[in-house]
Amino acid sequence: MRRLPSPTVGPYAPPVPESELTVVSADGSRLHTELHGPEDAPAVLLAHGWVCSTAFWAPVVRALSADHRVIVYDQRGHGRSPAPGPGGYSTHALADDLVAVLEATLPPGRRAVLAGHSMGGMTLMAAADRLALRERAAAVVLCSTGASRLVDRSRVVPLRSPRARARVHRVLLGSRAPLGPVTPLAKRLVRYVTMGPGADPAAVDMCARILHACPRAVRGGWGRVLLDLELEASIGELTLPTAVIVGTADRLTPPEHADALAAALPHCTGLIELPGLGHMTPVEDPEAVTGVIRGLVEEFGTSHPTTAVEAKEQTT
Template sequence: MSRLTGRAGGPAATPPQPTRELTAVSADGSRLHVEVYGPEGAPAVVLAHGWTCSIPFWAAQIRDLATDHRVIAYDQRGHGRSPLPGPGGYSTDALADDLEAVLGATLAPGEKAVVAGHSMGGMTIMAAAERAGFREHAVAALLCSTGSGRLVAESTVVPLRPSRLRTRLTKAILGARAPLGPVTPLSKKILKYATMGPGAAPERVEVCARVVHACPRPSRVAWSHVLAGLDLSAGVRELTVPAAVIAGTADRLTPPVHARALAAELPQCVGLVELTGTGHMTPVEAPEAVTAKIRDLVTAYARPARTKEEAV
């Protein structure tokens, strides 16, 4: 395990212009908005965002990696430009279906990619770990600020000692049906407390607030129920590719206890990094550290895609 401190300075609020956009269709017919950046034939990286987020959450990683990687980012069902889901609704199986659909729509047969997931995106990777499509395409994984279960019980958003009361209050807060409303100084203060480290720069809080407040309320509430009952311990054991774990020491939503458990249980953990003073929003709060870890995984395990001429 290593400890790093993210550098100061704000990430760009939006990704660059994608080289192409497409729609991936999941097993239940749900449509997923996908954006591809960077040069064709470069090593591939797939980014899966977390609960209440969307593609712009990864703006800093996309801007850096797209200079020499093919970066594939998608909006989880019911988030961003992906509409509310089809008959499959909201479940960890649906998350796995969606990731398989994105991999199949963007990668050639047998083409490999490093897959990085933040929060619910990391849970997506765990849910998909035993799927044939994931095993065909994933060469390594990065799990950022995530856990496999007991999310409500372990959360420290409610500043009480562990108890049934804290669990009930946390579940009620995370599953609240009230609209988030416009981004205001008060809403940013609340979001920063719940999801970011105490030293998070104002511009980074602003980025996260605008992304989170844009999430449709039905999707936010429905996914909160799925996450409250999450148990992906079997998926952790099935995640056999090299996997690195990143956590913030000030994370109230998925405290470092989750990252340490993942590091102990993963079949091939290749590193646990704890970012000192960082909260839950690691790709925005400490973008250089997250991007560097993705680059490390690409360097260690990925190869550039073959050209059509090489494939013949």
């Protein structure tokens, strides 16, 4: 298993889990999974994004684990989860992995609030039609994510021509070029691409270390999946109470993605825009993201999941 070069002290240092386990997905893929906080507390599951790991959620886990059971896992090929075989990169596989983690970590009858960042949010959308999600999730947070047209809407490369901009973004997203060491220049690039201008330098350093630790084959494998992502049909299947979070300065999944999600979700509890923040909202403002999660736990976390149809019936 790979050990990620993460901070050992401070708010961005990954907390020590109460326990660890290896979850086996439907195709045999092994997923490193961590459990934090009291076993009998309200449960929260956090799914990280492309080229990240469980370490990405460190500030949120620290804030929640005092009074929540927090479940985090490394998406296949990330962190300490081994890379899949050639056929193991797909949104279907992401959904399979999520279901496997839910079934392995939540006892029968227990539900959790699920929060997904970037590709983690896409994971939740991909699993929207799964019975396990409906039975084990109480509510959902879609954070800095989108359902389709990632290349077309990205603002990383500031070219005037939409076609030229999309072409360059397509090359970058599918690239397997080595990232090299974490240098001052590398951190400036990470800040520009993924974070707002006011990001804490320690947060930039942590994100750069996590991103550079992802194997380039895995980065390229998942990048190719994201190139042609099409999950718009899944949004209507996500009938659980769902909050949407976006940073107004997000270059990777700009606010128009969040607007489209909020408009299409059957039961959107709110669209939260975080001024001046980039793509890494759980790291840039963990208090805001944690507050949204806590609000959903308080409202829905200990009750039967309320679907969009049920919510409509309750208001009529």
